[in-house]
Amino acid sequence: MIWNWSDTCVSGVQTGAGEGWLGRLPFHVAAQTCEGFGILLTHGADAKRDLVAPAEWAAAGTAGFRVLREGPDAFRARLKNIQIAQPLDNTLYRTRFRVFFEWLRYRDDDPDFDIIRDIVREFVFRNFPIAKGQVVLGQPCPEQYVHSLATARNTFGISGWKLGRRLSAIGLAQRSSVSKRFVLNEYAPADVVRGIVTEVDALLNATEAAHRVGIDRMMITKFTDRGLIPKYYPDHNAAPLYHPRDLEAFLGRLRSLAASKTPSEQHLDIPTASRWLSVPTDRVTRIILDHRVPLFANETKAARFRDFRVSVPDLQQEIYRAQDGVLRPADAAKVLGISVRTVRSLLDRGILEPRTVREERSARNRRYVSISSIETFAAEYITVVDLASQSGRLPGAEAILQTDRGVQPLDLDSRCNMIFKRADVPALSASTVSNVKASRRAFSNG
Structure with a gap:
């Protein structure tokens, strides 16, 4: 029985085929579908059709008409809204659309x-995991278009843990x-699941991945x-598994920096250059890239990895740039032409500015020297050796x-180099100041 639930709808479908999709349907199909779908919209999936009052049928028909008159896409969109209104669980389409679905089956x-x-x-078919x-x-x-974790596990044999992590x-x-x-936010498209299964099958453990790159497992x-190099599963506690694609991308970045020519004696493989400079290999590689x-x-x-060679002077210069304006005491001593003991004594007295740096290799905090304070020191002080050379x-x-002459050297620890203030030394040549800066540049350039 078709209730006169809306004058607008009745006039729209009784006048014959209209311009819209709904108007071109047979009258009984349009009217009954508006009612059947409308009951789902107004009363929910568990509604009992025989308990619906005439006035409620009218309201349901109006609700269904408002959606269906917009065409099939609007119909599908409202079905999707009903599907996603509740979290995914074990209930499928029969539960979510029950009253409408049963009504439609009765018209087979x-x-x-x-x-x-x-x-x-x-x-x-396209929105529920239908086999x-x-x-x-x-x-x-x-064909199956989407999967739940259970159907993916049964179909492809992949564990829910591996699939869930990637999803x-x-x-x-x-x-x-x-x-x-893991809980799905929405069913996973079959092509996405197939892609994950293919990737998981190709994964390498840390030992296999290290061999492919040309390093050891610890590296x-x-x-x-x-x-x-990223792990396939980024979680902190995830097993260290690697995809060949990511390993090849890492090597590709190194290959993009490489030229095919015979290296000189200044070119060493990256691990050897790292040991020579006392900088961890992973940090050196990061600087290179x-x-x-x-x-x-x-x-x-x-x-x-071990096939690449790098110029030690070039690498040394970039390491100093990456140290954010600091030098190790030993390197500062080379720049200033004094002993490491003297540098440490100058740091103790605040004449050189100390900076605390956490060394990657030892994971300890070390006292480094600010480069700006080295240049200030060179401008204000001079060693007795530099004076003698002039x-x-x-x-x-x-x-x-x-x-x-009454010129007093700096009060430093015993066995330190003798150093004077430039202002206290008469007729000092100004060229010595620039000589120290030039020395520092030459050291940075290797």
Whole structure:
């Protein structure tokens, strides 16, 4: 029985075929579908049709008409809204659309309803984990379009843990707040699941990945911590598994910096250069990639990590740039032409500015020297050796001469170099100041 639930709807479908999709349907199909779908919209999936009052049928028909008059896309969109209104669980389309779905099944013998059945069936196939061959509204599913964790596990043999972790990384799942299991935000498209299964099958453990890159297992762990090579599962507690694609991308970045020519004696492989400079290999590699330090390799296209050679002076210069304006005491001593003991004494007295640096290799905090304070020191102080080089006297004779003139050296620890304030030394050549800066540049350049 068709209730006169809306003058607008009745006039729209009784006047014959209209311009809209709904108006071109047979009258009984349009009217009954508005009612049947409208009951789902107004009373929910568990509504009992025989308990619906005439006035409620009218309201339901109006609600259904407002959606269906916008066409099939609006119909599908409202079905999708009903599906996602509740979290995914074990309930499928029969539960979520029960009153409407049962009504539609009762019209199996009327071919005029095929257009409605086709839309609903296709929606169910593409939005619920329906197995291939499973019959919905009289037709078998041609292929499975989406998966739950359970159907993916049964179909592909992949563990829910591995699949859930990857789906979580791309935003299709999340970790349950009450258990360690993963929960889908929406069913996973079959092609996405197939892609994950293919990737998981290709994963390498840390030992296998290290062999492919050309390093040892401990080094690949350091490269991962440094952010050079990502783990397939980024979680902190996840097993260290690697995809060949990411390993090849890492080697590709190194190969892009490499030229095919014979290296000189100044070119060493990266681990050897790292040991020579007392800087961890993973940090050196990070500097090479970030600062695009030129590399060399005999077989560039097939080169692995230990095949690359780097210029030690070039690398040394970039390391100093990466140290954010500081030098180790030993390097500061080379720049200033004094002993390391003297540098430490100058740091103790605040004449050179100390900086605390956490060394990557030892994981300890060390006292480094500010480069700006080294240049300030060079402008304000001079060693007795530099004075002697200007005067042509021996350093010992120069020291006696200056003290006889009343010039007092800095009060430093025993066995430190003798140093004077430039302002206290008469007729000092100004060229010595620039000489120290030039010395520092030359040291930085290797």
